[in-house]
Amino acid sequence: MVLPRAARTQRRTRIQEEKEELILEAALEVFATHGFRGSTIDQIADVAGMSKPNLLYYFRTKEAMHRALIDRVLDSWLDPLREFDAEGNPVSEIRSYIRRKLEMARDFPRESRLFANEVLQGAPHILDELKGPLKELVDEKAEVIRSWTRAGKIAKCDPYHLIFAIWSTTQHYADFDVQVRSVLGEERSGEGRFEDAARFLEQLFIDGLAVKGDPSSA
Amino acid sequence: MVLPRAARTQRRTRIQEEKEELILEAALEVFATHGFRGSTIDQIADVAGMSKPNLLYYFRTKEAMHRALIDRVLDSWLDPLREFDAEGNPVSEIRSYIRRKLEMARDFPRESRLFANEVLQGAPHILDELKGPLKELVDEKAEVIRSWTRAGKIAKCDPYHLIFAIWSTTQHYADFDVQVRSVLGEERSGEGRFEDAARFLEQLFIDGLAVKGDPSSA
DNA sequence: TGATAATTTGACCGTTTGGTAAACACTACA
């Protein structure tokens, strides 16, 4: 019997596992570079190397593919922030948060762009996740940052805008990669640009948040 | 005789002027929220309040509309950087550059998103402009920044990544507006968020670039 | 091996898309 994919509650075949992975990989490639509405099923099928009906056997709609991808990406996107530790040293916590976000931009640029496309276009599919889980997590970490400023460990600042600044500067290297490469020129477009970015951003954020007149941070 | 719009070399009618403006306004709205491939001519015609063939009388293709928009936006997008003055005081130059970029994010978010969509999707229509005029302008301003660091007026840093950081942090408030609003919550989503952002970013960049141990910058 | 379920395919469908043709309406100006 042919059951639609979504109705199969029991265990998945080896082929199912493999093909779904193959499709999501292709879908990521396509969605990340064209956005949801700009992508076609034929395109995805083509990249995945299978026929369109075959692809639709595993994901019944274009939306289903996108949903599956978004769910997966959103979760891993939040991971670095979750690791943000209240007990740790503020300077090294911020430093390693920047590092992790920059590593994600380097190693998973398509995931970043998928997310960027979605948010840029008004986040029609994930508005609830943004207003719910994301906001709650940020609220929690903002409170951590505030406690650091109260303790005089870092300069007084708006924790939300600090988080926005870290997000934007790091993801810039994935989302606006073409622009970054264009401006840097070919000589500086090697992997080394991530190291340069890391150095600059660490300096910017660490010095920018250092308590004024505190010699220990110099 | 009906001449295609592009062939009309002589002066434009009052109606032409008005309608083309109306169309570009509508096209900006649509392209900015759906990207090029995700937008349809019908959608734009609908927003502009005219029939599709009527719209195509003024712009013969979807591409022509996009081109016209991109050209206009790219130019004004570069303006703030052009104003960056080598003779000025580094701290106030950087401060007012941030202000101007933030004002653009606040007053022209659709223009910013149009550009973001284009770059995010690989800049297929403006790669030459990025590698040419944009790169040249940035190269020039990077040299200005380098001269400031050599003169000991600001901390030593990579001028390119400094410019990237200012671009990304400021444009974030236009391009990722939905996310920013979601995280801040409704109470903080008023226009005041731009003032908060300005305060934070000025602190971050000014203190982050202050020469260490220099009391004049405290 | 055979039966049964899982997978793949080609042919197809209704809709949307970018764009055209030609007729019609309006406007400016001699």
Next chain:
DNA sequence: TGTAGTGTTTACCAAACGGTCAAATTATCA
């Protein structure tokens, strides 16, 4: 007022789109 252009609309087209279907093929395992 007439008429030559300018502007607008209705009707249409071929291609691309998301998705379905039944038939054919392949995998699984008793």
